[in-house]
Amino acid sequence: MSVNYDTATLVARDKATGEHLGTVPEATVAEVGQAVERAAAAQPGWAALTYTERAAVLRRAADLLGARAATLRDLIVRETGSIPGKADYEIGAAAGELFEAAALAARPVGELLPSNHAGRVSLAERLPLGVVAAITPWNFPLILGMRVIAPALALGNTVVLKPSPETPLSGGAALAELFADAGLPADVFQVVQGGPEVGERLVVHPATAMVHFTGSTTVGRAIAATAGGLLKKVSLELGGNNALVVLDDADLEQAAMIGAWSSFHYQGQTCITAGRHVVHADIADAYVAELGRRAAAIQVGDPHTQPVGLGPMINERQWSRAEAMLREAVAGGATLVTGGPAEAPFFRPTVVTSVGEDSRLWREEIFAPVAPVLVVDSDEEAVRVVNDTEYGLVNSVVTADLRRGLALARRLRGGMVHVNDATPQDEALAPFGGIGQSGLGGRSGGDSNLEEFTYRRWLTTTDLPVHYPY
Numbered sequence: 001m002s003v004n005y006d007t008a009t010l011v012a013r014d015k016a017t018g019e020h021l022g023t024v025p026e027a028t029v030a031e032v033g034q035a036v037e038r039a040a041a042a043q044p045g046w047a048a049l050t051y052t053e054r055a056a057v058l059r060r061a062a063d064l065l066g067a068r069a070a071t072l073r074d075l076i077v078r079e080t081g082s083i084p085g086k087a088d089y090e091i092g093a094a095a096g097e098l099f100e101a102a103a104l105a106a107r108p109v110g111e112l113l114p115s116n117h118a119g120r121v122s123l124a125e126r127l128p129l130g131v132v133a134a135i136t137p138w139n140f141p142l143i144l145g146m147r148v149i150a151p152a153l154a155l156g157n158t159v160v161l162k163p164s165p166e167t168p169l170s171g172g173a174a175l176a177e178l179f180a181d182a183g184l185p186a187d188v189f190q191v192v193q194g195g196p197e198v199g200e201r202l203v204v205h206p207a208t209a210m211v212h213f214t215g216s217t218t219v220g221r222a223i224a225a226t227a228g229g230l231l232k233k234v235s236l237e238l239g240g241n242n243a244l245v246v247l248d249d250a251d252l253e254q255a256a257m258i259g260a261w262s263s264f265h266y267q268g269q270t271c272i273t274a275g276r277h278v279v280h281a282d283i284a285d286a287y288v289a290e291l292g293r294r295a296a297a298i299q300v301g302d303p304h305t306q307p308v309g310l311g312p313m314i315n316e317r318q319w320s321r322a323e324a325m326l327r328e329a330v331a332g333g334a335t336l337v338t339g340g341p342a343e344a345p346f347f348r349p350t351v352v353t354s355v356g357e358d359s360r361l362w363r364e365e366i367f368a369p370v371a372p373v374l375v376v377d378s379d380e381e382a383v384r385v386v387n388d389t390e391y392g393l394v395n396s397v398v399t400a401d402l403r404r405g406l407a408l409a410r411r412l413r414g415g416m417v418h419v420n421d422a423t424p425q426d427e428a429l430a431p432f433g434g435i436g437q438s439g440l441g442g443r444s445g446g447d448s449n450l451e452e453f454t455y456r457r458w459l460t461t462t463d464l465p466v467h468y469p470y
Contacts, residue, residue, distance in 0.1 A: 010193050012169045015081030015345065016302035016312045024168040027192040032160075032201040035190045039131045039158040040207040042187035047128050047156030054154055055102035061182035062098035065091055068178070072142070074304070076170045080138060081311040081345075083303045086266050093426065094146040100428040101150035104449060109155075119464030126454035128156035129233065130209035133202040135223070137215045138164035138314055139269045141171025143426075144237075148212045149175065149189060151449035157209075158188045162202055166314055168193050203227055210235065210453070214271075217365075217391075217437045224440070235442045235452055237433060239365040240393030241275045242423045243386040245408065246287055247379070247399040248280035254420070255283075255398045256290035262396065262422040263371035264298060264349045267310050269318070271438070272394050272416075274423045275366045277373040278382050284375045288353055291371060292338045295349035300342060310369060312345040319344045322368030326350065329361035329372070339369070363389070379408055387413045393434035396423045415439065 008026040013019060027035070046054070065072070069091050076087035110125035134148040141163055152159050163171030176191040192198055203211050203226050213223050214237040227234040244262050246255045262274035279287050298309035313319040323341045329352060330336055339350030347368050355362045355372040362372055376382045386395055394416040399405040405419040415434040418425055426432060431443035442452060 010165050010168045012079055012167070014078040014304065015314060016078075016304060019078075021075075021078060022169055022173075024173050024193045026194045027198050029197055029201045032192050032194075032198050033205055035160050035187075035192050036131055036133070036202065036205045036207045038187040039160050039190060042185065043128070043130055043156070043158040046153075046158060046185060046188045051105040054156070055105040057179075057182050057184050058098045058102040058105070058150060058154060061178055061184075062095040062102075064178055064182055065095045065098070072170065072174060075174065076142065077311075078304050079167050079170045080141065081303065081314060082266055083308065083311060090140055090142045093143045093428070096428045097143065097146045097150045100446075101154040101449075104151055105154040107450065109450070109454065113458075115460070117460075117462065119462050121461045121463075123459045125457050125459055126155075126450060127457055129453060129455055130157060131207050132157045132159045132453065133205075133208045133211045134159055134161045135199045135202065135211070135213045135215070136161065136163050136171060138166035138171065139266065141167040142174070144214050145171055145175055147432075147444050148214075149179075151444070152453045153184075153189065155450070155453045157453055159190075160202060160208075161189070161191050162194065162199050163191065165193070165195055199223075200226070203232075204230065209233065212452075213237070215239075220439075234440070235444075236439045237271065237444070238393075238438050239391065240271045240273075240414075240434060240438045241363065241365050241389050241391045242272060242393055242414075243276040243278050243389075243395045243412070244274040244423060245382050245386060245395065245397045245412075246277065246279040246283060247382075247397065247401075247404065247408075248282040249400040249404075250283060250287075250398040251400060252283065252286055252290055255287055256294055258396065258398055258420075258422045259287070259291050259371060260294040260298075260349070262424060264295065264310065264369040265422075265424055267313055267347060268369040269314060269367050270424060271365075272424045272426075273367070274396065275370070275372065276362060276386070277371055278385050279373055279375055280382070281375050281377050284373070288337060288351065288373055291373075292351045295351050295371070296338045298349045300346050300348055310346075310349065313347055313368065314345075316344050318367060319347055322347055322366060322370060325361045325364070325366060325368075326352065326370060329355055329359045332356050332359055334359070334361070334372070357385070357388070365391070379404075383408065383411045387411075389413075390437040391434070392436035393438035394418070394423050394425070396421060415441075415443070
């Protein structure tokens with residue numbers, strides 16, 4: 001299913017120990033172009049299959065995921081540095097995406113429109129875009145790849161995937177093998193491995209109809225600029241500086257549990273992590289104490305060999321960035337309650353208070369297990385603080401009063417908001433995505449996938465003679 005490459009390779013490593021896990025061939029720019037051209041040639045035949053035939057391949061792939069769960073679990077734990085529970089979630093969620101996509105293949109893709117012209121049948125139909133290029137990240141390589149691949153294939157597109165160089169096995173090679181073994185026809189799904197030059201070639205190739213990118217806002221802006229110049233459809237799932245609002249009537253245990261999970265799960269390395277805790281003054285001291293207690297109780301280490309709560313950071317670059325942001329904040333007057341950097345690549349769950357609203361730790365996406373806390377005196381101030389960001393992905397509100405929580409939640413700017421739950425949420429049928437610097441407003445999941453991976457065409461037929469002046 002993948003391209004035949006020359007001799008350059010990418011090395012996959014255990015993120016906790018640096019142990020060599022395997023190598024994959026790295027594509028040249030020319031080979032990327034060849035992969036896209038093969039995908040373009042294969043697309044009409046794939047789209048011409050019945051929806052039941054396409055759905056059957058997706059269901060077989062889902063079944064194979066279940067059969068390979070133990071092997072994939074070990075690979076994801078080691079290649080991404082995650083605890084086993086996170087790997088289990090990825091595998092289950094990826095299978096869910098495949099089953100939902102199989103159902104999507106059977107959805108109606110047209111509608112009959114009224115017409116003012118006698119004898120005319122007027123239709124609107126949805127058609128596959130063609131070749132979809134998917135550039136995916138390292139943090140959830142299996143599910144964030146499948147979220148694009150499965151619906152795109154279900155709707156008759158072909159896909160060329162470039163996974164992150166940090167996760168070439170769980171994010172790329174394992175997916176290629178999965179779909180090949182599920183019986184997907186040749187060239188309908190291909191994986192090209194490599195760095196930025198491989199991604200750039202995917203974006204600019206004339207046969208690429210759509211580009212999907214999940215990753216940093218900085219890279220997303222560059223892709224959007226390039227794709228926009230080519231008048232090419234682009235879908236972006238970018239970063240977030242998400243807020244968790246804790247109101248004065250919140251249950252303390254629940255609030256701290258939600259806060260800990262929101263900021264510390266998978267070392268804080270997700271776009272839906274809570275990077276800002278906005279806490280009402282009347283509960284702030286107790287909340288910080290309980291959040292700090294929970295943070296200090298989380299064990300950090302090698303998730304492949306130890307029963308820990310957090311594994312390593314993905315690389316030393318991410319570790320160094322988080323360490324610098326925390327150090328700058330403390331130098332600027334913030335108070336470190338607990339945690340901080342351990343020996344790289346490990347980073348302890350961290351709680352920090354009195355963070356300045358103009359500090360990098362408050363204004364930028366952290367991508368580390370750090371929970372900055374800012375105290376507010378009212379719901380009005382909470383709304384102002386939460387909305388004072390260029391991002392717009394997800395926020396959460398914790399309160400004992402659902403009406404109050406819902407009223408506040410509706411005033412928070414972002415693509416998603418949750419009341420009395422953590423910021424990290426994802427369901428196959430829910431519209432996932434952000435606004436502002438978190439995305440262009442497009443969504444994945446459920447009916448949104450019809451919008452993302454098809455285009456609408458107006459089709460008419462007329463059974464009467466027509467008359468024009470000439």
